Amino acid sequence: MDTASWIIKALIIVGVFAVTLLIATYSTLAERKIAGFMQDRLGPDRAGPFGVFQPLADAVKMFFKEDFIPAQANKWLFIAGPCLSMLTALMTSAVIPFGDTIRYEEQTIAVQGVELNVGILYVFGIVSLGVYGLMIGGWASNNKFSLLGAVRAASQNISYEIALGLSIIAIIMSAGSLSLRDIVNQQHGFAWNIFYQPVGFIIFVTCAFAECNRTPFDLPECETELVGGYHTEYSSMKLGFYLFSEYINMFISSLVVSTLYLGGFNYPGMDWVYAKLTALAGDTTGHNLATLIGFLALFFKGLFGVFFFMWVRWTVPRFRFDQLMDLGWKALFPLAILNIFFTGAGEMLGYHGFTWIIVGIMTILAATNAVKAPPRKMYPADV
Amino acid sequence: MQLTNRSKEVSKKEMTFAERLYLPAIVSGLGITIKHFFAKKVTIRYPEVKRYLGPVFRGQHILKRDDEGRERCTACGLCAVACPAEAISMVAAERTKEEKHLYREEKYAAVYEVNMLRCIFCGLCEEACPKQAVYLRHDQFVPVFTEREGVVYGKDKLVEDMNARYNRDSWTKEEWSEKWKNERV
Numbered sequence: 001m002d003t004a005s006w007i008i009k010a011l012i013i014v015g016v017f018a019v020t021l022l023i024a025t026y027s028t029l030a031e032r033k034i035a036g037f038m039q040d041r042l043g044p045d046r047a048g049p050f051g052v053f054q055p056l057a058d059a060v061k062m063f064f065k066e067d068f069i070p071a072q073a074n075k076w077l078f079i080a081g082p083c084l085s086m087l088t089a090l091m092t093s094a095v096i097p098f099g100d101t102i103r104y105e106e107q108t109i110a111v112q113g114v115e116l117n118v119g120i121l122y123v124f125g126i127v128s129l130g131v132y133g134l135m136i137g138g139w140a141s142n143n144k145f146s147l148l149g150a151v152r153a154a155s156q157n158i159s160y161e162i163a164l165g166l167s168i169i170a171i172i173m174s175a176g177s178l179s180l181r182d183i184v185n186q187q188h189g190f191a192w193n194i195f196y197q198p199v200g201f202i203i204f205v206t207c208a209f210a211e212c213n214r215t216p217f218d219l220p221e222c223e224t225e226l227v228g229g230y231h232t233e234y235s236s237m238k239l240g241f242y243l244f245s246e247y248i249n250m251f252i253s254s255l256v257v258s259t260l261y262l263g264g265f266n267y268p269g270m271d272w273v274y275a276k277l278t279a280l281a282g283d284t285t286g287h288n289l290a291t292l293i294g295f296l297a298l299f300f301k302g303l304f305g306v307f308f309f310m311w312v313r314w315t316v317p318r319f320r321f322d323q324l325m326d327l328g329w330k331a332l333f334p335l336a337i338l339n340i341f342f343t344g345a346g347e348m349l350g351y352h353g354f355t356w357i358i359v360g361i362m363t364i365l366a367a368t369n370a371v372k373a374p375p376r377k378m379y380p381a382d383v
Numbered sequence: 384m385q386l387t388n389r390s391k392e393v394s395k396k397e398m399t400f401a402e403r404l405y406l407p408a409i410v411s412g413l414g415i416t417i418k419h420f421f422a423k424k425v426t427i428r429y430p431e432v433k434r435y436l437g438p439v440f441r442g443q444h445i446l447k448r449d450d451e452g453r454e455r456c457t458a459c460g461l462c463a464v465a466c467p468a469e470a471i472s473m474v475a476a477e478r479t480k481e482e483k484h485l486y487r488e489e490k491y492a493a494v495y496e497v498n499m500l501r502c503i504f505c506g507l508c509e510e511a512c513p514k515q516a517v518y519l520r521h522d523q524f525v526p527v528f529t530e531r532e533g534v535v536y537g538k539d540k541l542v543e544d545m546n547a548r549y550n551r552d553s554w555t556k557e558e559w560s561e562k563w564k565n566e567r568v
Contacts, residue, residue, distance in 0.1 A: 038416045042426040315416040366401035
């Protein structure tokens with residue numbers, strides 16, 4: 001690669017980095033706005049029009065708070081915790097294919113940080129590393145409640161990583177590749193994986209919620225039981241980093257979900273758009289414009305994912321910890337294995353959407369079970 | 384005893400498979416929240432939009448004048464006696480011949496002061512007044528103060544302005560909703 005393509009690559013990486021940080025910043029505002037709207041209120045709207053400067057105000061507040069390190073805490077680990085959280089949250093975006101390719105002077109450059117042929121393993125590895133941020137932070141605080149919160153976070157993340165990994169295996173089996181770009185390219189147009197892997201999609205999204213420590217799986221943060229959570233002892237921007245990395249994780253994981261299941265930068269009618277654009281603006285410019293539209297498609301899928309995260313958060317109450325473990329080990333884990341089995345059988349027989357059988361069986365079971373069940377008494381008969 | 388018909392008996396029956404799948408319940412919950420997401424918001428954006436408080440709201444005091452513009456107060460001191468917070472004080476004076484167009488009664492309040500730090504806006508002064516002179520207006524708050532200066536309101540702030548007379552029938556709910564019609568989201 002020559003200098004120009006290096007520069008373009010660097011610009012793409014910096015752009016991805018900046019966009020991720022910006023989205024995470026404004027996710028904090030969006031969260032409060034969406035929470036407000038779902039509760040028939042307006043949410044923050046005092047700082048600037050519609051509260052657009054609220055994240056700035058929050059950041060200023062965070063920076064001006066006292067940066068406190070407890071006397072008995074392990075100082076280095078205490079500082080390393082939020083840094084690790086932030087680092088792992090940001091590293092995942094490196095392998096996500098944000099768009100097709102950019103053509104520049106006879107060169108074709110992929111809109112992606114690194115084209116890695118084991119991209120999905122990289123994502124999985126970094127996500128597992130994310131636990132260290134929380135665990136180290138909770139441990140270094142030298143506080144029983146922080147440690148309990150960190151243990152909760154770690155056990156939850158490890159439990160759900162199993163189902164997460166198994167649901168990815170089904171995708172890898174049908175795609176025949178570990179490269180995220182290959183997986184996306186196979187979902188060309190509207191042939192998204194969600195239509196072939198509905199069960200895997202549900203498992204993956206549920207596990208993504210658990211991995212991001214979002215409601216209904218936000219057990220690591222709990223005022224009533226743990227005072228605060230793994231970040232009880234944190235203040236100022238260290239706390240800010242922890243909260244911020246949660247939002248980055250949210251955005252990145254919705255990008256990963258979009259990449260794996262919702263077609264990435266593919267959208268229905270993309271061939272038609274591509275033909276029109278290349279006819280209108282020439283081969284190179286048209287190609288680049290089509291790439292831009294693809295990037296926007298992925299971007300909006302990611303934003304919708306973030307919205308969905310918040311939507312669920314303000315809808316569903318949280319699980320109890322034993323229920324969380326039950327769901328992870330007794331429901332999602334066997335279901336993921338069943339999913340792999342059906343996917344494998346489908347691949348062998350040559351049917352792509354074989355896992356719909358699981359959905360069908362579930363629906364039939366649910367329907368017959370509901371019919372057989374005695375009607376639930378809703379109102380007190382005679383009180 | 385039942386207050387509403389909406390109460391439901393807690394059922395500990397085993398859940399059906401559909402209920403244990405958990406997803407149908409989540410989807411219906413998501414439906415409810417998204418309905419609220421697009422619903423009309425109840426927030427009143429306070430400093431810009433003010434809520435209608437009703438014709439019986441007790442706000443800032445006013446010393447009424449009669450139709451000829453004469454002050455009604457005769458400095459009898461009944462309001463000061465009635466006041467549980469002892470916020471009202473006054474100095475009485477006798478009306479001279481030249482002042483007949485200014486004061487209705489022969490005796491009037493030369494000084495009439497309400498200490499707004501003490502006042503609890505109970506409205507007992509209003510009830511005690513035999514001359515219908517003092518009222519707590521329903522359309523105006525006592526503004527927020529941050530210093531002790533100017534907290535004791537004298538006659539300059541309390542006596543009714545003949546150009547903008549206070550009328551309890553004015554500022555109705557209809558007027559209010561007309562005024563803030565476009566301000567509410």
